[in-house]
Amino acid sequence: MSENTASDSACGASTDSSDTESKCGGSTSDSTSDSESSACGGSTSDTSSKCGGSDSEETVAATADDFDADPGRLVAVGLGPGQPNEMTARAKEALRGVDQIVGYTTYIDLLPDDIVEGAEDIYSTPMCGEVSRTEEAVDRTLAGNDVAIVGSGDPNVYALGGLALEILESKGGSASMVDFEVVPGVPAAQSCAARLGAPLVNDTVSISLSDHLTPMSTIESRLHATAKEGFTIAIYNPWSRKRRDNYEKCCEILLEHRDPETPVGIVHAAGREDEETEIVELQDLPELGETDLIDMTTTLLVGNDETYVWDDRMVTPRGYERKYEY
């Protein structure tokens, strides 16, 4: 297999393209390569973002009609927490069954060797650029290749399953034309919960603090509504330099509705070398925003009124203790 990076992407199985822009057999190509045009956030003031900087919109021009070949299959595969043994057998089979694999470099690096070596081509981009990366996967499929687009966790949890369908639709393609399939994986909320014990066994909500695609006013309103109702809350994308305010606001809202001593589980970089796990109290959360423990790879699991800590585990009772003696 050959491993392409954003600067020499090509759709065919035979590579070594000298073209520095991504092209997939479409008759036109306004799209620039992933690493140049993608904007992870809208704001350019973030000094930590490796993929911000440009606010230009990506334009995507090739349509389903531009491709001569019979389309291949497109499958969105959830890798789970990241380590190969936390993938399902079905995910591995799906990856072994395609010609090409498209994904963010960090996740491609976590794939089992035999899958990487068995693929005809791997297209990975270092950060962000979800739209152009997903378009690349769709174009490669329309050009006749069987393609897997991979991501950590599950394709339905803040991931690219929907975007793949939207792009396919915008190109005049269809889900059935590419036998579109989603292979689920273990989401971050559950893989992080497992590390902490049993913090999420009752009604649970997941909320992302990233206001890249959802207005902050909506996020705040959702936090208020669910913090009031006793849900356990899994918070994704809790902190980045340009979203300090979102984190602070979130802590403020949670503290407005919940006891300051409510247990909060913090899992940083689950499944990676720098993984770190801590259980703190809600009142400690604000000051932890500026530490290495909390960044975009962290998931926060906020307990409800009944959650307690016992023997270093976080436990949310389901209510059996009210019905049974044990």
Next chain:
Amino acid sequence: MSENTASDSACGASTDSSDTESKCGGSTSDSTSDSESSACGGSTSDTSSKCGGSDSEETVAATADDFDADPGRLVAVGLGPGQPNEMTARAKEALRGVDQIVGYTTYIDLLPDDIVEGAEDIYSTPMCGEVSRTEEAVDRTLAGNDVAIVGSGDPNVYALGGLALEILESKGGSASMVDFEVVPGVPAAQSCAARLGAPLVNDTVSISLSDHLTPMSTIESRLHATAKEGFTIAIYNPWSRKRRDNYEKCCEILLEHRDPETPVGIVHAAGREDEETEIVELQDLPELGETDLIDMTTTLLVGNDETYVWDDRMVTPRGYERKYEY
């Protein structure tokens, strides 16, 4: 291996116990076997329930001190949707690494043959009885066996991870004493979402309509709060004969806040032979309550204001279309 049922459970690896009650080396045993005393719901009026009928509380008497042996390991394993290829490699390794496996018969039946054959003992109960089954797992662990307690989906999603810790605590044991570990699996919300396309890619809440352990007033309040806020909603345990009213009330609340044409994905018996998948409109939901499509094995995925159906798939946009052209 030998396969025990509820009527001849015993903790040791050597079985053929003639004792019809569950005993695990504890000095006292007030517990009766699972199939006799478990009450799935509090009400006895449910003619369909195979495990209701008795309202008697289960009492659990053996404590950690009653066991002479050094305790074994206890691991809660999530099997995912049910088919062996949807389990993670880690889950399979965990099951191969224990002496005994405890679980609901339906899930035990789905385990790969080599795991069932490799286990020294399997303790399965036909329905419900979660408390006594979990106690059985804890007692077997305290008696010195390495034990896995299994369930579909993930141990943190309406499952027994927390109950195992609570029972362990009530017996004077500790999580560290049994190296308590949770092996996550793909939850039903995500495995059902995969079957429908990409219905849950944004902020999502999961709510169970079972009022066995959560009062219906709380469930209603949670439905109101989240239906208002544009969450996609995964509804677990939507319908049973004795909870017809809960289902009707749920439909009523959703229709109060959401457009009658909002797409709702229905997945019945995911991963089993009688699996059935449909995408309907919210306004069709009330009349479907009395059909075979909706029962306790069904998961409902309720779209938000932006969810649409395209080419038989349910898609909830994440908002990329507002930022990018494609």
